[in-house]
Amino acid sequence: MNIRINFKKRVFNKSSGNSILFVDEKFNIPTLKKYISNSEYKYISDLIKTKDLKKRIISFEINSRKKIILVSFKKNFSNFDAQNLGAKCYNILSALKMGENNVNSETLDNKSINLIGHFLHGMRLKSYKFEKYKTKKDKKDIVVNVIGKNIPSQKDQLKFKAIEEGSFYTRDLVSEPGNVLHPDEYAKRLSSLKKIGLKVNIYDEKKLKKLGMNTLLGVGQGSIRGSYLVTMEWNGLKSKSKPVAFVGKGVCFDTGGISLKPAKFMEDMTYDMAGSAVVVGLMKSLAMRKAKINAVGVVGLVENMPGGNALRPGDILKSYSGKTVEVLNTDAEGRLVLADALTYTEKKFKPKFIIDLATLTGAIIVALGSEYAGLFSNDDKLSKQLIDVGENVKEKVWRMPLNKNFDKLIDSKNADMQNINYVGGAGSTTAAQFLQRFILNKTPWAHLDIAGMAFSKYGGALNSGGATGYGVRLLNKLIEEYYE
Numbered sequence: 001m002n003i004r005i006n007f008k009k010r011v012f013n014k015s016s017g018n019s020i021l022f023v024d025e026k027f028n029i030p031t032l033k034k035y036i037s038n039s040e041y042k043y044i045s046d047l048i049k050t051k052d053l054k055k056r057i058i059s060f061e062i063n064s065r066k067k068i069i070l071v072s073f074k075k076n077f078s079n080f081d082a083q084n085l086g087a088k089c090y091n092i093l094s095a096l097k098m099g100e101n102n103v104n105s106e107t108l109d110n111k112s113i114n115l116i117g118h119f120l121h122g123m124r125l126k127s128y129k130f131e132k133y134k135t136k137k138d139k140k141d142i143v144v145n146v147i148g149k150n151i152p153s154q155k156d157q158l159k160f161k162a163i164e165e166g167s168f169y170t171r172d173l174v175s176e177p178g179n180v181l182h183p184d185e186y187a188k189r190l191s192s193l194k195k196i197g198l199k200v201n202i203y204d205e206k207k208l209k210k211l212g213m214n215t216l217l218g219v220g221q222g223s224i225r226g227s228y229l230v231t232m233e234w235n236g237l238k239s240k241s242k243p244v245a246f247v248g249k250g251v252c253f254d255t256g257g258i259s260l261k262p263a264k265f266m267e268d269m270t271y272d273m274a275g276s277a278v279v280v281g282l283m284k285s286l287a288m289r290k291a292k293i294n295a296v297g298v299v300g301l302v303e304n305m306p307g308g309n310a311l312r313p314g315d316i317l318k319s320y321s322g323k324t325v326e327v328l329n330t331d332a333e334g335r336l337v338l339a340d341a342l343t344y345t346e347k348k349f350k351p352k353f354i355i356d357l358a359t360l361t362g363a364i365i366v367a368l369g370s371e372y373a374g375l376f377s378n379d380d381k382l383s384k385q386l387i388d389v390g391e392n393v394k395e396k397v398w399r400m401p402l403n404k405n406f407d408k409l410i411d412s413k414n415a416d417m418q419n420i421n422y423v424g425g426a427g428s429t430t431a432a433q434f435l436q437r438f439i440l441n442k443t444p445w446a447h448l449d450i451a452g453m454a455f456s457k458y459g460g461a462l463n464s465g466g467a468t469g470y471g472v473r474l475l476n477k478l479i480e481e482y483y484e
Contacts, residue, residue: 003090003127003142005120007151017100017145018067020089022107025074027053035104040068057088067096071119073112080394082115084461086122093142094127100143105150117152120144121160125462128168128469130175159289163476166285167469173277174454174467178253178270183220183301186252186273187228190280190299196287199233213344215319215336218327220302222257222310229341231348232283232297236290243294244483245351246283246475247341249334249358250276250301257304257330258312271467272334274454275357276301278471285476292484298345300337304330316415320344321438324415332419334360335434342438342445352483353382353444356435357471358451363427364400365452372398373453373470376432379444385482386446386474392481394461395474397448406433 021032027048033041044060048070051058059069069092071085093101105116123144131137152160173181173189181189187202194200205227208217213229220227233243254272255261261269276299283297311317315327317336321343325336338356345354364374373390375397377383383399390396409430412418417437421430432447439445450470459465 003123003144005124005144005146007146009149009151010147017102018069018093018096020069020071020101020103022104022112023070023072024109025072027058027070027072029070032107035107036068044068044070056085057092059092073108073115077112077115078392079115079118080392082118083122083125086119087126087462089119090123090126090142093144100145103144103146105146105148108150113150116146116150117156117160120146120152121164122462124160124164125167126464128171129464130171130466132175133177162285162289163473165288166281166476167472168281169284170274170277170281170469170472171463171467173280174271174274174469176270178303181270181273182225182252183223183228183250183303184226186250186301187226187230190230190232193232193280193284193287196284197234198283198287199235201231203229203231211320211344212318213320213340214317215325216300216302216340218311218315218317219251219257219304219330219333219336222307223303223305224307225252225303227303228301229344230299230301232280234283234286234291234293234295236286236293236295241294242352243296243349244479245296245298245345245349245354246279247338247345247354247356248276248279248297248299249273249337249356249360250299251334251337252301252303254304254331254333255306257333258306258310259329259331260306261331268455271455272359273301274359274467275334275448275450277467278357278450278454278469278475281469281472282475285472286479291479293479295479296345296349296351298341300341302333302337304333319438321440323417323437326412326415326418328418328422329420332431334358335419335431338435339438342435343440346439346441346443351443353379353446354439355382355386355446355448355475357448359454360447360449361428361431361451364449367400367428368398368452370452370456372396374428374432374449375399375446376402376429376436376449377444377446378402378436378439378442379446382444382446385478386448389477389481390474393473393477395453395470397474400432401429402432402436406430410434
């Protein structure tokens, strides 16, 4: 069930459809008299005394064809609070499945007018469903008419739509099954982003071999599918200023390779490419909103399969950086993909900073659950910026330690390093410590381990379960707040 929002600068009709009206935190309703009939006003005045006002949204059934929904905005309401209320309101409308719904923007006080855009934004984000492969779809749209002059500006509407489209594209990619979104198909889809203004370059296996990206290629060599590195560039500034860079792990399906995973829950490994999907969704949103920034997105696309040519435990690979890696466990493959992608991004684009995203370790879920992404960084300023914007949009990050003392856990006797820590413990930190070795020129860098955030069995404030799109809103806000 999709949501369709229309803006109509006309007088609010008291009699038609469900009405969504805004009130203050104490649910004072005298200001609503001119928007509802006398009988409705008396009915609500009596019933509201029996309601739990802490819920912030209260609905009243006027008759079989009409509900009046009161939405309470507290003082000093945040943008996320408004989005959260919009999402809750969507749930109510979705359950009704009836008629048109009219949001009266005139009932917002002057201090809250700017929140209407965020309220509607929350509605849209919550409305996402992945029903592509269902033979029976709910084709009926939820129609929401926003009545009155207090509507978002054209600029804000464009920004909200761009972030929604980027988030939905990320969710679509993560939701696709592995037999559909394998690396060959993924690379093909990214090529289509040229039409929205992104410069897209696709490096296939032949080009990657020539470049010496052997750690990335090693992960995919057991699959019948190709392996790719794809770069996406958005040049929103006329100047030749350094870009900001985002790198994503794109393991389209992860069996673990020769170090085979247990069968239970292996089907969830379709989302092991979520880091790359966030980068793609971010780049799409930047292009759609014509962000005033130079940005580059780099994704490594592979499939980790236990074929006859698969990488073996004990194999030694020479990375693009020239450093050698002993592969002790083929299921620690994401860091091998990112190793080559990080060094290439730093060398090729010389960015202001690099942020990589990956569903990298199960250990981060043990540590932080589904409340925070793990943040590892060599730069305090970038870390603080990510923490602050994460709290703002409620895509939170928690900084975890990096320290040279962890290096001994990944030093190898046979190569420059090994890809896992066999001693045990600090699994997420040693993975990040491994990645840090491929940042060669002290570029400010942050690694976001989103293993606990990319997919939700039970849903969250702004998603209904499944792929969350975590990271698109976070990184858009980072750019908007500090770099545009």
